[in-house]
Amino acid sequence: MDLDVRMVMISTEDLDASIAFYTETLGMTLKFRDGGHFAALDGGSVTLALATKVDHPFPGKTVPSLRTPDVDAAAAAVEAGGGAIITAPYDDAHERRAVVYDNAGNPLVFYSPLAR
Numbered sequence: 001m002d003l004d005v006r007m008v009m010i011s012t013e014d015l016d017a018s019i020a021f022y023t024e025t026l027g028m029t030l031k032f033r034d035g036g037h038f039a040a041l042d043g044g045s046v047t048l049a050l051a052t053k054v055d056h057p058f059p060g061k062t063v064p065s066l067r068t069p070d071v072d073a074a075a076a077a078v079e080a081g082g083g084a085i086i087t088a089p090y091d092d093a094h095e096r097r098a099v100v101y102d103n104a105g106n107p108l109v110f111y112s113p114l115a116r
Helices: 013-024 071-080
Strands: 004-011 029-034 038-043 048-050 063-067 084-091 095-101 107-113
Touching: 013 029, 013 038, 013 048, 071 084, 071 095, 071 107
Parallel strands: 004 048, 063 107
Antiparallel strands: 004 063, 029 038, 038 048, 084 095, 095 107
16 A cells, blocks of 8 residues: 655644744744644645644544545555544545544544545
């Protein structure tokens, strides 16, 4: 299976304060912001995502997001390997996504950008 860890999502209740902390205190660059609920910061080879409960699949937890060309196959493999599908594969405005637990109960997100 072709997986690439591309993003780590962390929770925030105050997106503005979190953006200020990571950009001003830590010197990270803001890649983009989606309203008052999501922002992506340049973390080099990995994007650091800040998300409120609107966009965060597990508020309060750190969740790695794995890019894959086949979200459906990745979710099925997790289930077959003893994990669980929490949110079956679906398309949102930007990507195909599935939310799963691994075999030890750790949350993961699989995603693939939608063709434009």
